[in-house]
Amino acid sequence: MNALVLPDIASQTRSDQGVPLKWVGMQGIALPVRLAEQQVRTFIDAGVSLDTPDARGIHMSRLYLALERLEQQELTAPLLDEVLDHFLDSHCDLSKSASLRLKGDALFKRPALLSQLGGWKAYPFEVYASRDAQDSCMTLKLEIGYSSTCPCSAALARQLIQKQFNEDFAGKELQHAQLYEWLGSSHGIVATPHSQRSVATLTVRLAPGHIELPLRALLERAEAALGTSLQTAVKRIDEQAFALANGQNSMFCEDAARRIHLALLEEVGLLGFHVRVVHMESLHAHDAVAESEWNWKSQR
Template identity: 50%
Template sequence: MPDIAAEARPALSGVLDWVGMGEIEMPVALQADDGRTVSSGARVNAFVNLKRGDVRGIHMSRLYLHVDKALSSEPVTPASIRRLLKDFLESHADLSDRAMVSLRFDHLVRRAALASDNSGWKSYPVSITGVMDRGHFALELGVEAAYSSTCPCSAALARQLIQEQFDADFAAGKPLDRDAVMAWLGSEQGIRATPHSQRSFATVKLRLVPSFADFPIVEIIDRIENALKTPVQTAVKRVDEQAFALLNGQNLMFCEDAARRIQDALDQDERISDFWLRASHHESLHPHDAVAVATKGIPGGYTAVPDGLQSR
């Protein structure tokens, strides 16, 4: 059969930074903390560069078959990503000296309720990107975690209104009746204003030190959620909802506060050589988001661009 990509010359010569296949549908398996293998549906991008201007195209089918073989045979690990990239380059030895693969999938984790004996599944978007550039291997892990953020300014304004209502309902100079005050505190009349809170998202991209065998996805998510204190919940009874309200009241935060909490948590993890993070609060007060971005600040590392897109 004719092979036009191999036989025909390009009408215009020129090297290409990346050529390959985008949005390949594949299953991906990960080793869970308890030893189980967890499978998810993934979208995979597979690319090599085309360093020869006199060649019309690469062998895309080879990329697909390498991805299929790698993801079907074993759970994804840093070592398996490295092997996959080497396979890309070996199959394009005369055409390419750079290779890249990225995986995007949702990782399901069983989460216990805050106070009741219930539990439920929580989905976390995850991305894994590996690049082999002239023998140098780089690996990036990305995760996203949803949390609740209660506005400190709104909380202060609500407290002021409650104070004003208390002053109106309990005149100065008159003795206070404890039972009456307790009943007032439990009424809508007493708590006349509440602070606004919103579903928020912590998005992080990490470069990990090369001495680990598996991707510490859940450990990284736990570190972020423990720093923020208010991760969104799964199974919720009234006792869990009350516990969640208490956590929100004890952890008032602007997006700047959230970003600094995540920054401090990631700075203390010796497995992380560099990071980019974004705290995005999807405001309930107005239709736009409040956003804070931070990096570890490594020379030549991540740049603090708001959208997270980095040049490679």
């Protein structure tokens, strides 16, 4: 008995519409990858252009199988380039460009401010890589959480404390012990500035020649510039140090965007970047947002 030949409609039939397509592929492919010496769950969009007008479709299974090599070794820029090369080689008669987008959460252990405690923080990230005959592109996006204290709110709180001080001590001789006790009381410190959890999203375009994806370098540079990164496990001395950092480091969203901008200018191997910061207001029902960019052009 002859073996049954299964039909391959994408290859055996032709399109009568004659329209090339910019991108055809798959979205949301679940895949574990190795990053920073750990396994990370990611979801991948992978595709190629369909430049042959009468071709019915691409070979999606070839793209899917090519992604398997991402499981086998550390995720690096050369490895992503290798996968894109395989996309194009396997579609040499159909496609002139290829791309993939990989999304996941990178886990890094971060120390407390003063104590020996520490814990894991998740940093959502995204890698986008594309290739065609004229150009190649690789961008890295990273989200970083931090705390921000409003400078305006801090000034208003200080004014209220001064007002309370005048009410309590106007015309009186002050003793050091009295003032010390007053400063430590809730009666004296009648107002506190408002702070909010905030998010900075960094998107950078990597120069050719990059090997490692600089996730850790970017987050450490940005967190150092901001000064109030979110904490994990803490003791009271860490919480007090965090309160001190917020009190001495108030910032509008504009301040935060500029700090990160200047910090990224010092990072080697970037062709351009875009920064977006969001302060999720604790006073208002809306968010405060600022964006900055250097040598940037929008990506697909």
